Amino acid sequence: MKIGIVTFPGSNCDHDVYHVVKHACGAPAEYVWHKDRLPAGLDAVILPGGFSYGDYLRCGALARFSPVMEDVVEFAKQGRPVLGICNGFQILCESGLLPGVLMRNASLKFICRDVTLRVEGGETPLTRGLAGQTLTMPVAHAEGNYFADAETLDRLEGEGSVLFRYVGGAPNGAARDIAGICGGPRRNVVGLMPHPERAAEAILGRDDGRRLFESLLS
Amino acid sequence: MTEKITPEVVAQHGLTQAEYDEVKRHLGREPNLTELGVFSVMWSEHCSYKSSRVHLKTFPTSGPRVLQGPGENAGVVDLGDGLAAAFKMESHNHPSYIEPYQGAATGVGGILRDVFTMGARPIASANSLRFGDPSHPKTAYLLEGVVAGIGGYGNCMGVPTVAGEVMFHPSYNGNCLVNAFTLGILPADKIFLGTAAGVGNPVMYIGAKTGRDGIHGATMASAEFDASTEEKRPTVQVGDPFMEKLLLEACLELFQTDAVVGIQDMGAAGFTSSSVEMAGRAGNGLDLFLDQVPLREEGMTPYEILLSESQERMLLVAAEGKEDVVRRICTKWDLDVAVVGRVTDTGRWRAHWQGKLVADLPVDPLTEGAPKYQRPMKPHPALPELHAFDLSTLPEPADLGATLLRLLARPTIASKEWVYQQYDHMVRLVGAVRPGGDAAVVRIATGDARHAKKAVAISVGANGRYCFLDPHLGAAHAVAECARNIACVGGEPIAITDCLNFGNPEKPEIMWQFAECVRGIGDACRALGTPVVSGNVSLYNETEGQGILPTPTIGMVGLVPDVERTCSSAFKNAGDVIALVGTLQGEVGGSEYLAAEHGREAGRPPALDLAREKAVQETVRRAVREGLLSSAHDCSDGGLAVALAECCMMQGVPAGAETTPWIGAAVRVPFPARKDFVLFGEDASRILVSMPKESAARFVALAQECGAPVIRLGAVGGDTLEIQGALSVPVAELAKAWRDGIPAVLRRDVGHAAASLVAREPQEPLS
Numbered sequence: 001m002k003i004g005i006v007t008f009p010g011s012n013c014d015h016d017v018y019h020v021v022k023h024a025c026g027a028p029a030e031y032v033w034h035k036d037r038l039p040a041g042l043d044a045v046i047l048p049g050g051f052s053y054g055d056y057l058r059c060g061a062l063a064r065f066s067p068v069m070e071d072v073v074e075f076a077k078q079g080r081p082v083l084g085i086c087n088g089f090q091i092l093c094e095s096g097l098l099p100g101v102l103m104r105n106a107s108l109k110f111i112c113r114d115v116t117l118r119v120e121g122g123e124t125p126l127t128r129g130l131a132g133q134t135l136t137m138p139v140a141h142a143e144g145n146y147f148a149d150a151e152t153l154d155r156l157e158g159e160g161s162v163l164f165r166y167v168g169g170a171p172n173g174a175a176r177d178i179a180g181i182c183g184g185p186r187r188n189v190v191g192l193m194p195h196p197e198r199a200a201e202a203i204l205g206r207d208d209g210r211r212l213f214e215s216l217l218s
Numbered sequence: 219m220t221e222k223i224t225p226e227v228v229a230q231h232g233l234t235q236a237e238y239d240e241v242k243r244h245l246g247r248e249p250n251l252t253e254l255g256v257f258s259v260m261w262s263e264h265c266s267y268k269s270s271r272v273h274l275k276t277f278p279t280s281g282p283r284v285l286q287g288p289g290e291n292a293g294v295v296d297l298g299d300g301l302a303a304a305f306k307m308e309s310h311n312h313p314s315y316i317e318p319y320q321g322a323a324t325g326v327g328g329i330l331r332d333v334f335t336m337g338a339r340p341i342a343s344a345n346s347l348r349f350g351d352p353s354h355p356k357t358a359y360l361l362e363g364v365v366a367g368i369g370g371y372g373n374c375m376g377v378p379t380v381a382g383e384v385m386f387h388p389s390y391n392g393n394c395l396v397n398a399f400t401l402g403i404l405p406a407d408k409i410f411l412g413t414a415a416g417v418g419n420p421v422m423y424i425g426a427k428t429g430r431d432g433i434h435g436a437t438m439a440s441a442e443f444d445a446s447t448e449e450k451r452p453t454v455q456v457g458d459p460f461m462e463k464l465l466l467e468a469c470l471e472l473f474q475t476d477a478v479v480g481i482q483d484m485g486a487a488g489f490t491s492s493s494v495e496m497a498g499r500a501g502n503g504l505d506l507f508l509d510q511v512p513l514r515e516e517g518m519t520p521y522e523i524l525l526s527e528s529q530e531r532m533l534l535v536a537a538e539g540k541e542d543v544v545r546r547i548c549t550k551w552d553l554d555v556a557v558v559g560r561v562t563d564t565g566r567w568r569a570h571w572q573g574k575l576v577a578d579l580p581v582d583p584l585t586e587g588a589p590k591y592q593r594p595m596k597p598h599p600a601l602p603e604l605h606a607f608d609l610s611t612l613p614e615p616a617d618l619g620a621t622l623l624r625l626l627a628r629p630t631i632a633s634k635e636w637v638y639q640q641y642d643h644m645v646r647l648v649g650a651v652r653p654g655g656d657a658a659v660v661r662i663a664t665g666d667a668r669h670a671k672k673a674v675a676i677s678v679g680a681n682g683r684y685c686f687l688d689p690h691l692g693a694a695h696a697v698a699e700c701a702r703n704i705a706c707v708g709g710e711p712i713a714i715t716d717c718l719n720f721g722n723p724e725k726p727e728i729m730w731q732f733a734e735c736v737r738g739i740g741d742a743c744r745a746l747g748t749p750v751v752s753g754n755v756s757l758y759n760e761t762e763g764q765g766i767l768p769t770p771t772i773g774m775v776g777l778v779p780d781v782e783r784t785c786s787s788a789f790k791n792a793g794d795v796i797a798l799v800g801t802l803q804g805e806v807g808g809s810e811y812l813a814a815e816h817g818r819e820a821g822r823p824p825a826l827d828l829a830r831e832k833a834v835q836e837t838v839r840r841a842v843r844e845g846l847l848s849s850a851h852d853c854s855d856g857g858l859a860v861a862l863a864e865c866c867m868m869q870g871v872p873a874g875a876e877t878t879p880w881i882g883a884a885v886r887v888p889f890p891a892r893k894d895f896v897l898f899g900e901d902a903s904r905i906l907v908s909m910p911k912e913s914a915a916r917f918v919a920l921a922q923e924c925g926a927p928v929i930r931l932g933a934v935g936g937d938t939l940e941i942q943g944a945l946s947v948p949v950a951e952l953a954k955a956w957r958d959g960i961p962a963v964l965r966r967d968v969g970h971a972a973a974s975l976v977a978r979e980p981q982e983p984l985s
Contacts, residue, residue, distance in 0.1 A: 009460070009464055009552065010374070012376020012463065012645060016645065016646060016647050019647060019663055020647075023663070023665060051374040051459070051460060051463070053460065054374065054458070054460025054461075055374070055460075056460065110369050110370075110373055110640045110641075111639055112373075112639055112642050112643055112644060113639050114870065114871075114872030114873065115872055115873045115874060116873060116874030116875050136872045140642045140644060140645065142373075166874060167873075168873055169873075171873055195644070198644045198645075201647070203661065203781060203782060204649060204650060204661070205650070205652075
């Protein structure tokens with residue numbers, strides 16, 4: 001199982017995801033520069049968090065035009081796993097791989113803290129055997145306020161595509177407390193605002209996030 | 219340049235007539251306007267340290283772990299196994315007061331560049347902030363803007379902000395303080411310096427284009443404020459953290475090549491100071507070609523190009539023939555890059571523009587030859603009366619529980635959650651001990667097995683009130699407290715950086731405060747074995763003649779050899795034994811309690827015995843490393859009662875979790891003095907610990923071995939903080955007061971803003 005981690009200009013969680021995949025989980029990982037094509041032989045692609053293009057214009061709105069995204073869209077359409085974390089989730093929404101949009105937090109402030117998530121919906125490469133469980137991991141974002149029209153939200157819920165919900169209320173104002181969703185032909189595209197890579201080592205006090213990586217790598 | 223240099227022009231450039239005569243003596247002629255501008259910034263207090271240099275020389279700056287001491291962009295210490303840490307703290311006070319968001323943001327940007335220019339990847343930032351009275355109309359606006367600015371820049375850079383302190387005092391009403399600290403890691407044998415070595419080597423410019431922003435920022439930072447301060451807003455630079463992120467990654471890639479001879483960021487006084495200082499360190503000259511500088515605006519003059527403080531720019535001296543290596547990497551990261559000069563052996567700094575020589579200055583007078591002043595000093599005249607104040611005349615509070623609640627709600631003491639939740643404090647997977655406690659523990663994950671368990675501990679702090687009442691003792695307290703915080707997490711203090719914030723040094727009592735604080739820092743650092751490796755001086759923190767409290771901020775770095783053997787502040791387990799390492803004497807001189815409850819800032823700060831301090835720290839450090847302790851927390855502002863309350867409330871619990879974020883405690887405190895003095899006094903060298911019963915005997919033996927006094931106080935448990943014979947308050951009530959302290963400051967702003975809208979009061983610009 002080989003993971004490609006895309007570095008956009010302004011990505012800042014690419015090293016963290018690489019560390020967790022490679023050193024904490026012991027799986028092969030490689031960086032993919034945004035101006036390059038996706039290399040052959042990847043089994044999954046991760047769009048990490050950060051501030052691609054400085055969040056200018058709108059979070060993720062410029063990154064979707066990076067050359068590598070053409071391949072990422074194709075990769076996703078083939079039903080292969082694509083995971084977007086935080087800014088990666090925003091890029092997946094901007095590029096049309098997932099529905100909806102991440103708006104400015106209701107508080108208008110950046111928020112960095114641990115949250116509790118409930119895993120819901122149907123199975124995805126990231127959540128095998130985890131439905132119904134609660135996980136703790138941090139959020140760190142200024143634009144995590146998930147929004148879609150009621151019809152889309154109803155459809156997502158109906159399809160079991162709402163994957164993660166904040167327990168005890170969304171910290172950012174997200175519609176229906178949604179923290180993460182899935183899409184793609186085989187429920188293979190997953191986006192979430194919280195950072196599982198920041199809760200993947202016991203030494204940092206939390207390791208619930210590691211279960212998502214283990215699912216992806218299994 | 220034909221503009222006539224009149225005495226008015228000289229004064230506008232912040233030079234005295236005597237300094238101007240000195241300029242003419244060095245040149246043997248009158249300078250032109252561009253040259254005057256260069257002297258103005260290089261001889262400004264900010265760049266030349268002309269008032270402070272003679273005192274700073276007395277700092278201890280060497281030690282077995284020091285790889286680079288003061289004088290470079292940042293200090294560097296050895297962490298063992300081939301790893302080193304570069305760190306520094308710098309002030310951005312004046313710009314932050316004028317424009318809080320951009321002022322604070324570019325302060326963070328500047329300190330990050332200072333660190334990565336050494337060849338280090340920044341892995342953690344911290345800050346020390348001071349604001350005015352919480353009820354002052356500008357306080358909430360400044361707090362909100364500064365915190366957002368620090369977060370806005372640091373978060374985008376992907377460098378976690380892991381530690382800090384925020385205090386409020388009326389002396390900062392007209393001058394807030396923003397002191398930003400960054401630490402980076404680098405290979406111990408690959409330190410890059412700001413030197414223009416190698417005659418013939420190209421001087422290259424990389425990063426953002428040069429605009430007209432920030433011209434004369436260094437000169438502004440070297441003057442007092444008055445009613446026209448708002449007009450200085452255009453001298454504050456505007457930050458672009460995205461550009462700096464690209465610059466960071468490009469520089470780190472460049473450091474992997476053999477192209478870089480020397481490198482320095484263009485900070486205060488921009489292109490001028492970076493090029494002059496690099497030439498000065500190498501003993502070389504430079505020829506600069508201003509037509510090659512990438513510009514953002516049309517029609518810029520040489521004066522503007524040289525003095526712009528546009529952000530996110532670096533100047534590097536490349537090895538001759540390696541220009542294309544630099545160009546290739548900069549192009550990859552979409553950065554501007556240009557060859558803008560050559561290193562010469564002339565010892566002269568020359569700027570060419572449109573075929574003309576527009577400045578031709580000898581390098582030495584600009585750097586080493588800058589004026590140095592031994593300014594007159596005298597103790598503050600109010601001190602004898604303040605020291606003589608009879609504390610026994612103070613009324614005793616009737617309800618100690620109510621007093622504790624009010625203290626916890628004081629913004630200086632209250633929870634800073636509102637602040638640090640706006641900072642990304644987890645990126646880079648560093649946080650073994652998270653913000654809110656004593657010192658941050660920053661795990662270093664290099665991927666190299668030798669470093670897998672290494673971490674650094676970071677603590678920042680200052681106490682302006684102590685320093686006002688006794689500058690020598692107050693400054694020593696700041697050093698001792700940082701070291702104590704590091705001991706609480708099991709760290710060994712290595713070295714410090716400092717940010718010395720004072721008023722107008724031309725006033726003898728301010729200069730005395732400065733000199734005494736420097737002496738206090740030096741003495742404490744010698745005693746604790748923590749040399750000063752970098753630092754910054756910020757003077758003229760005055761508005762309309764009112765100076766700030768003397769505020770020497772210390773940033774200390776410690777080494778934690780095993781990140782799995784550390785400790786946090788919160789009580790954790792019911793049944794754990796609570797003990798105090800240290801003594802109970804009830805020293806309230808200069809305390810937060812005295813100021814808050816009695817409106818007095820008087821007496822002498824608590825006595826500090828550095829030998830006992832070391833014994834206390836050694837006890838706790840060893841106990842943490844042996845795994846004996848459940849918690850360790852320094853007793854500081856608000857004394858023992860506040861420390862106990864904090865330990866009950868500090869356990870972080872995720873949003874949506876079902877557990878309560880607190881636990882109670884029942885203690886019995888000996889009262890050798892008045893109860894209020896014992897509970898809220900700030901005796902030095904004390905750490906509050908909790909541990910499983912089984913550890914207690916070993917812990918007491920350890921303290922005896924180290925020579926530290928220990929008092930057993932009681933046990934963790936329940937949901938009330940009970941101090942027998944003094945107070946009993948449910949922890950939920952304590953927590954409510956403590957968590958609401960900062961939000962309450964901000965709610966006042968809503969009131970003020972609404973009032974000013976109704977009154978349409980143009981004199982009171984709020985935002």
